[in-house]
Amino acid sequence: MVSIWDTNIQFLQGVGPRRAGELEKELNIKTFDDLIRHYPFRYIDRTRFYAINEIDPELAYIQIRGVVRDMKIVGSGPRKQRLVILLADPTGTVELVFFKGVRWIKDKIMLHTEYIVFGKPTLFNGRINLVHPDMDIPDDQGLRGSAGLQAVYSSTESLRDRGFTQKIFSRLIAQTLTRLEGHITETLPDTLIRTLKLMPLAMALEEIHFPKNLKNLQAAQTRLKFEELFYIQLGLLRQRSVRLRAEDGLPFLSVGKAFRDCYNKLPFELTGAQKRVIKEIRADLKSGQQMNRLLQGDVGSGKTLVALLSALIAVDNGFQACIMAPTEILANQHYQTVCRFLEGQDVQIALLTGSTRQADRKVLHEALLDGSLDLLIGTHALIEDTVTFKNLGFVVIDEQHRFGVEQRARLWKKTEGSPPHILVMTATPIPRTLAMTLYGDLDISVIDDMPPGRQPVQTVRYPASRRSAVYTFMRGQIREGRQVYIVYPLIRESEKLDYENLETGYRDITAAFPAPLYSVAVVHGQQKAEDKAFDMNMFVKGKAQILIATSVIEVGVDVPNATVMVIESAERFGLSQLHQLRGRVGRGAEKSYCILMTGNALSKEARERLKLMCESNNGFEIAEADMRLRGPGDLEGTAQSGLAFDLHIANLAKDGQILEWARLEAGKILDEDPLLEQPKNKLLQHQLKVLGNRQADYSKIS
Ligand code: ADP
Ligand code: MG
Numbered sequence: 001m002v003s004i005w006d007t008n009i010q011f012l013q014g015v016g017p018r019r020a021g022e023l024e025k026e027l028n029i030k031t032f033d034d035l036i037r038h039y040p041f042r043y044i045d046r047t048r049f050y051a052i053n054e055i056d057p058e059l060a061y062i063q064i065r066g067v068v069r070d071m072k073i074v075g076s077g078p079r080k081q082r083l084v085i086l087l088a089d090p091t092g093t094v095e096l097v098f099f100k101g102v103r104w105i106k107d108k109i110m111l112h113t114e115y116i117v118f119g120k121p122t123l124f125n126g127r128i129n130l131v132h133p134d135m136d137i138p139d140d141q142g143l144r145g146s147a148g149l150q151a152v153y154s155s156t157e158s159l160r161d162r163g164f165t166q167k168i169f170s171r172l173i174a175q176t177l178t179r180l181e182g183h184i185t186e187t188l189p190d191t192l193i194r195t196l197k198l199m200p201l202a203m204a205l206e207e208i209h210f211p212k213n214l215k216n217l218q219a220a221q222t223r224l225k226f227e228e229l230f231y232i233q234l235g236l237l238r239q240r241s242v243r244l245r246a247e248d249g250l251p252f253l254s255v256g257k258a259f260r261d262c263y264n265k266l267p268f269e270l271t272g273a274q275k276r277v278i279k280e281i282r283a284d285l286k287s288g289q290q291m292n293r294l295l296q297g298d299v300g301s302g303k304t305l306v307a308l309l310s311a312l313i314a315v316d317n318g319f320q321a322c323i324m325a326p327t328e329i330l331a332n333q334h335y336q337t338v339c340r341f342l343e344g345q346d347v348q349i350a351l352l353t354g355s356t357r358q359a360d361r362k363v364l365h366e367a368l369l370d371g372s373l374d375l376l377i378g379t380h381a382l383i384e385d386t387v388t389f390k391n392l393g394f395v396v397i398d399e400q401h402r403f404g405v406e407q408r409a410r411l412w413k414k415t416e417g418s419p420p421h422i423l424v425m426t427a428t429p430i431p432r433t434l435a436m437t438l439y440g441d442l443d444i445s446v447i448d449d450m451p452p453g454r455q456p457v458q459t460v461r462y463p464a465s466r467r468s469a470v471y472t473f474m475r476g477q478i479r480e481g482r483q484v485y486i487v488y489p490l491i492r493e494s495e496k497l498d499y500e501n502l503e504t505g506y507r508d509i510t511a512a513f514p515a516p517l518y519s520v521a522v523v524h525g526q527q528k529a530e531d532k533a534f535d536m537n538m539f540v541k542g543k544a545q546i547l548i549a550t551s552v553i554e555v556g557v558d559v560p561n562a563t564v565m566v567i568e569s570a571e572r573f574g575l576s577q578l579h580q581l582r583g584r585v586g587r588g589a590e591k592s593y594c595i596l597m598t599g600n601a602l603s604k605e606a607r608e609r610l611k612l613m614c615e616s617n618n619g620f621e622i623a624e625a626d627m628r629l630r631g632p633g634d635l636e637g638t639a640q641s642g643l644a645f646d647l648h649i650a651n652l653a654k655d656g657q658i659l660e661w662a663r664l665e666a667g668k669i670l671d672e673d674p675l676l677e678q679p680k681n682k683l684l685q686h687q688l689k690v691l692g693n694r695q696a697d698y699s700k701i702s
Pocket of ligand 2: 300303304427
């Protein structure tokens with residue numbers, strides 16, 4: 001059914017095919033619906049007027065009122081021409097400058113006439129001016145909701161250059177709202193609107209664009225944000241209901257010898273959080289429903305052990321398990337750790353990575369098929385088509401963000417019959433709001449305490465100019481038998497440049513730490529696997545005191561004797577990544593240090609980020625801050641997994657409370673009607689379908 005919402009905007013007055021084309025190209029606005037949902041990103045209080053002598057280039061958008069005293073076109077040639085208008089009020093004069101549409105504007109503006117001017121002050125050649133401001137005759141208030149709060153819409157340079165002003169946005173939206181009058185049907189059930197005291201949709205759309213006052217604006221924002229988050233949560237939670245109702249999970253009813261032997265032989269006591277999470281997983285495995293659980297925990301919090309013990313439950317119940325790591329180094333390390341924990345036990349373990357030899361692979365594939373292999377540890381190689389299990393019952397995906405959505409989905413097809421239970425582990429703490437949205441249909445476990453005896457890593461920032469002091473400190477630590485990491489940033493655009501960076505660094509370091517007194521290992525992305533493994537091993541075995549690396553070491557590597565992490569050009573890393581890197585040290589009993597080397601010219605934001613690193617050792621706190629500073633889209637690990645939900649108005653960094661509220665309400669509805677089959681939930685069902693058509697299917701990710 002075609003609705004008026006789908007009307008192409010070219011049918012609006014003053015649009016036409018060309019403008020419509022521009023709007024589509026620049027902002028992806030095609031229909032009435034798109035235009036109405038192009039919500040303002042902020043509002044300006046246009047009741048406040050500045051005096052001209054108060055104008056400061058530091059100010060954001062301001063409004064002034066004055067008379068046009070003079071007007072001239074200066075410069076020659078179509079590119080260099082500009083229109084300069086001199087505006088005066090009783091306190092002084094200011095220049096208004098136009099580079100585009102010069103003649104057209106000059107014809108429109110009248111000398112000796114009073115205007116309300118709105119724009120952003122800038123400093124040019126020592127003089128303050130306003131470039132391309134909006135100019136209105138004072139009583140020109142033909143717009144709606146002129147109470148002073150004026151919407152500001154995001155736009156693009158190209159649109160602005162074509163004279164597509166904020167005023168035009170407002171006009172088009174006003175026109176669209178008029179055309180839609182009587183056609184705006186409510187998208188939330190009446191009962192919700194009433195019990196939650198939400199503003200009705202028609203009113204909210206009006207108020208969001210043309211607020212009558214601040215109170216209405218806030219109510220409109222709340223309503224629209226709530227709705228957006230509510231449907232996302234309802235969709236996710238319903239997927240979860242569907243999964244749980246399928247009841248095709250493999251029931252692992254008992255804990256057996258493999259689990260108990262490993263548990264009893266542990267050289268330490270599990271932390272409270274580890275025990276709690278194992279209980280949560282145990283309950284899932286017994287339930288007869290398929291587990292899909294996300295395990296979050298800071299680096300070093302002991303996730304690997306939780307994963308292993310859980311996998312052993314599958315083995316105890318006669319099933320196979322696999323643990324998948326993002327890199328070969330990590331797969332190797334997991335393999336060694338697991339072998340150590342399972343020494344002397346009758347559990348058949350194997351390692352499969354890109355460098356496993358063909359002959360060994362064949363043997364391994366057979367053992368997987370006939371069921372003689374219990375636990376397979378590996379990399380991406382695990383999801384190759386040739387790998388088939390006899391009865392895969394449990395899958396651990398470590399550091400999930402390195403795996404693409406596609407790759408994870410392929411794991412489902414590795415075994416016949418019921419799908420395996422899935423445990424996704426991440427050491428990149430994800431703020432709760434983001435986790436609830438990205439992984440909203442998964443259950444979430446958090447390891448929120450550390451094994452005893454961990455000291456926080458002391459973190460300091462050093463400008464590159466004080467490198468020699470850092471070297472001295474490193475020598476001191478090495479003299480005491482400790483080891484040091486030095487990490488260089490990966491600059492995505494150019495692997496070659498990264499490598500050069502690292503190579504220069506390597507030369508400096510080997511000059512400052514010469515053989516045979518010191519031994520320096522190097523690990524980077526362009527190395528052959530054998531070379532990488534060789535150098536890595538040198539460091540792991542303590543034969544090299546210094547490891548120079550690109551951020552490939554960021555995840556998982558465990559060398560308890562390493563106590564210093566030097567991060568070069570630290571300002572280039574995101575907070576979560578810095579935290580990951582820092583987690584490589586402080587794993588042993590010795591006090592550890594993280595040294596953030598920076599260039600001299602730092603942006604304010606970079607300074608703030610690094611300051612936070614120096615002050616906090618808490619991954620969740622850092623992740624929250626990262627999200628606030630950079631926005632959820634750029635957050636580590638989420639860029640790749642992709643936020644499938646196009647948020648128009650809600651902001652995960654700021655609207656956590658509304659999100660919790662929306663999830664709670666969605667949960668209540670599903671508790672009563674898990675598949676939304678009751679007649680009163682018809683609207684919800686319908687809306688989910690409409691929205692679902694715009695979103696990716698998230699039910700089978702992991
Ligand atoms: P994560 O994978 O969460 O980064 P790991 O599982 O690699 O952390 O654990 C880090 C280190 O702590 C490992 O050497 C591990 O053996 C050790 N460890 C794990 N749990 C405990 C515990 N409860 N008490 C002491 N040490 C532990
Ligand atoms: Mg780990």
